Amino acid sequence: MDEFINLSSSWPTIQRWLLIGGVALAIFLLFVFFARKSKRFLRVRLVRRMDDSLLANFLAGIFSTLIILIGLLIVLRVIGLTGIVSGLLAGAGISAFIIGFALKDIGENFLAGIILAFKRPFRVGDIVDIGGIRGTVLAMNLRDTQVKTADGKDVFIPNGMILKNPLVNYTIDGFLRYDFMLGLDYGSDYNAALDLIRKSILEVPGVLTQDKLPQVWVTEMGESTLNIQITFWVDTFERAISDAVVKSSAILTVLTAMEKAGFNMPARIVELKNYQSESLKTATPDSL
Secondary structure, three states: OHHHHHHHHHHHHHHHHHHHHHHHHHHHHHHHHHHHHHHHHHHHHHHHHHOOHHHHHHHHHHHHHHHHHHHHHHHHHHHOOHHHHHHHHHHOHHHHHHHHHHOHHHHHHHHHHHHHHHHOOOOOOOEEEEOOEEEEEEEEOOOEEEEEEOOOOEEEEEHHHHHHOOEEEOOOOOEEEEEEEEEEEOOOOHHHHHHHHHHHHOOOOOOOOOOOOOEEEEEEEOOOEEEEEEEEEEEOOOOOOOHHHHHHHHHHHHHHHHHHOOOOOOOOOOOOOOOOOOOOOOOOOOOO
16 A cells, blocks of 8 residues: 555656657657658758758768757757756766867767868768778768778778778779780881880770870890880779779780781790700600
8 A cells, every 4th residue: 555655646756757758759850750751851951052962961960960969968858867967068078088088089980081072082982091991972971981892892981991091983083094004026017016006005095096095115135026005094984994903904906906917926945055065855655
């Protein structure tokens, strides 16, 4: 009977806390919903205005996070924990130090993300190399940047690591150069061979023929061949043909043209000389 009386007397308090908790939860869910909608709306508008999806996504993410934080502060005020939380953070110095140390990496990556978003050393779709990780940039958020490697792996690189390490962007200006070597037989018509290579490489689909022309030159005199280097450029903004296909087509086109023209491209030649005028001893089938 006493327990029932105690429960009856405390029921108004329970109802009050249930009401406060329901209101706080409803407010928080409302702010989360508003944050998601505003993030989507702001991202579309920013992409139209600045034509940079990476920066637009990052700024929209920051705005969405701020809305959620504001909602969380309002929820704490509704519950009545604002003063308690402020007192704990202001009075417990060691706790603040521990929390700050624990969140150091998160804060570092967040600030690095802001710097990268405004400095913009890469965009979505750029091919980059960060600390030995090479791939295509897919997205950047408040903590890390998502890069997809050539073998299909998704690598999430912390923004702080990107800011601290050398970053190589292969496609920031839209142009990427490829090259390959070719060995020409000594005694060939060298100038005719160079002209044929230049003419053949210009016929390969995907090779730039206006802004950046292919280059062909002799690099060195090897042991068995005259080594020729062929370089060409591709437009990374035009992805109708992949770079690997363009390079493969360039090599095959040059080799086919050289072989049809009668140019010899030998492998390494080993010359044996006998200074004693004696026949070389070789194994015979009977001795095996």
